[in-house]
Amino acid sequence: MFEKRRPLRKFCGLVLVLVLLSGVYFLLDRRVRPTLFSIAEVEVTQMAVDVINQTVQREVSRKNIDYRDFIAVHRDNSGRVALMQANTVKINKMAADITLGVQHRLRQLDGKQIYVPLGQVLGSYIFADMGPNINIAIHPMGTVKVNVIDRFEQAGINQTRHKIYLDFNTMVRVVIPLSSGEVKVATKVPVAESIIVGDVPEAVINLPGGILGGDGLK
DSSP, X not given: OHHHHHHHHHHHHHXXXXXXXXXXXXXXXXXXXXXXXXXXXXXXXXXXXXXXXHHHHHHHHHTTOOGGGTEEEEEOTTXXXXXXXXXXXXXXXXXXXXXXXXXHHHHTTTTXXXXXXXHHHTTOSTTTTOSOEEEEEEEEEEEEEEEEEEEEEEEETTEEEEEEEEEEEEEEEEEETTEEEEEEEEEEEEEEEEEEESOOOSSOBTXXXXXXXXXXXX
């Protein structure tokens, strides 16, 4: 009689263990997955921003890009700034060349692995660098979109700093164990600036503000 109950007890014990393990798994999954994705989002964003900044700096240095290549400042007879006119052709070419460079560098990140220790995911300060590593894969998506913008800033008495920026936007897919998600990467990088003495107009004539986009990453 007792011998017949032993298989039943073993079966019930096995079911109980499986239920407990499943409960622990789903509890950890609900708590760990958002944390893991947040860590991955920070790491991937920083990686993509570094690629964009490095590419812009390299192109600006290699082509010796200067503010006067893009903006012509016209003054009246008294020496005051009457008009600031942008060279749309050169600005568009510069933005397009840099966009292609950024896309090429981002393609090289496709499938790159990031390793995050389990201790960091669990939020432990003591064991942050310990435990098995969790692999995170990144995949650039679509095109890099660039918006040319400018900004005037006070630089001193009767002096104004005029900066030209490239405003980058792109998407990166993050693949973590049992899940994936998309991360939007946005950053502004200055490419040229100049100090203008005297009053300046509120806007620059013909400064392109449209979206420029190259070919897809894939």
